[in-house]
Amino acid sequence: MFNPISSNMLQYMATSQAMPSSSQAGNSPLGSMGSENSIFTMIMNAAMQSMQQAQTVPPEVPLGQNPFASQFAGAFTPIQVIIQPYLPQAAGAQPTVVPVSAGQTQPSLAFDTAEVPTTAGDTSDFGFKPVQFLKLENMLEGKLSGAANHFINAGKKYNIDPSLLTAIAIHETGNGSSRAANDKNNVAGMMGKDGLRSYASVEDSIFDMARNLRKNYLNQGKDSIAAIGAKYAPVGAANDPTGLNNHWTNGVSKQFSNLA
Numbered sequence: 001m002f003n004p005i006s007s008n009m010l011q012y013m014a015t016s017q018a019m020p021s022s023s024q025a026g027n028s029p030l031g032s033m034g035s036e037n038s039i040f041t042m043i044m045n046a047a048m049q050s051m052q053q054a055q056t057v058p059p060e061v062p063l064g065q066n067p068f069a070s071q072f073a074g075a076f077t078p079i080q081v082i083i084q085p086y087l088p089q090a091a092g093a094q095p096t097v098v099p100v101s102a103g104q105t106q107p108s109l110a111f112d113t114a115e116v117p118t119t120a121g122d123t124s125d126f127g128f129k130p131v132q133f134l135k136l137e138n139m140l141e142g143k144l145s146g147a148a149n150h151f152i153n154a155g156k157k158y159n160i161d162p163s164l165l166t167a168i169a170i171h172e173t174g175n176g177s178s179r180a181a182n183d184k185n186n187v188a189g190m191m192g193k194d195g196l197r198s199y200a201s202v203e204d205s206i207f208d209m210a211r212n213l214r215k216n217y218l219n220q221g222k223d224s225i226a227a228i229g230a231k232y233a234p235v236g237a238a239n240d241p242t243g244l245n246n247h248w249t250n251g252v253s254k255q256f257s258n259l260a
Contacts, residue, residue: 111197111199111204111207111208111211112208112211113207113211114211115157116158116211116214116215116219117159118159118214118218118219119219121218121219121220121221122218122219122221122223123221123223124218124222124223124224125223126160126161126164126218126223127159127160127161128155128156128159128160128161128162129161129162129163131152131161131162131163131259133148133149133152135259136148136151136152136162136163136166136259139166139170139175139258139259140166140170140175140176141175141176141177142173142174142175142176142177142181142182143173143176143177143178143181143182143185143187143202144169144170144173144175144176144181144187144202145176147169147187147202147203147206148166150202150203150206150207151165151166151169151206153207154206154207154209154210155210157207157210158210158211158213158214159214160210160213160214160218163256163259163260164213164225164256165206165209165210165213166255166259167252167253167255167256167258167259168188168209168213168232168252168255169187169188169206169209170255171248171251171252171255172187172188172189173187180196181202183198184196184197184198184199185198185199185200185201185202185204185205186198186199186205187202187205187206187209188205188206188208188209188212189232189233190205190208190209190212191239213228216231217231217232225249225252225253225256226249226253229245229248229249229252232248233245233248233249
């Protein structure tokens with residue numbers, strides 16, 4: 001493609017060749033080249049026409065008349081996705097049933113997720129403390145494996161030492177090997193109206209345990225593992241025919257010391 005300067009130059013050359021001076025016409029021995037000048041002029045005119053056509057911008061085709069537009073009509077449909085924020089369950093509201101897939105154990109009614117602040121009744125030293133994540137995770141096995149972050153997050157929410165939560169879960173489940181843990185995701189021995197509660201996940205069970213300890217034990221002045229155990233796993237309880245509760249305080253205390 002020629003630029004504007006080249007185009008003007010070609011036009012000038014074509015005009016000059018097409019109109020020889022009067023001194024050259026008839027008197028010059030080169031006058032016989034007139035026909036050659038005409039041929040040169042035709043070539044230059046053809047070149048200029050080709051250049052003008054190349055510079056011409058084709059008209060824009062409306063979308064409705066575009067033969068390719070129909071191939072994509074309706075191919076892209078926008079999708080609106082709405083993510084509902086988590087809203088804590090209001091006091092007194094009826095809990096909802098957590099759905100499960102076929103073949104799974106039906107969880108109990110959704111557990112209470114309400115915030116439970118620390119009160120003046122808590123005289124214990126079981127408030128939240130930072131823990132070594134890897135050390136905590138390496139202590140966990142079976143169903144508890146991979147749950148270290150849940151113990152830490154539940155401890156932060158309810159202001160409880162994650163080591164206490166972990167120690168109770170390890171003792172209650174034989175470190176993730178109990179039937180309650182594997183069949184019901186219950187890692188804390190939490191009871192419901194119909195016996196051991198079922199949870200949709202181990203995380204739910206850990207948070208429910210933390211809420212229960214904060215509300216019904218620590219805020220009530222239970223300031224030691226022995227004091228907690230006397231209520232949490234009372235010796236001689238009707239639901240403990242084999243006497244496992246006799247070992248609760250010593251078992252939890254041992255696990256708590258291992259995590260220190």
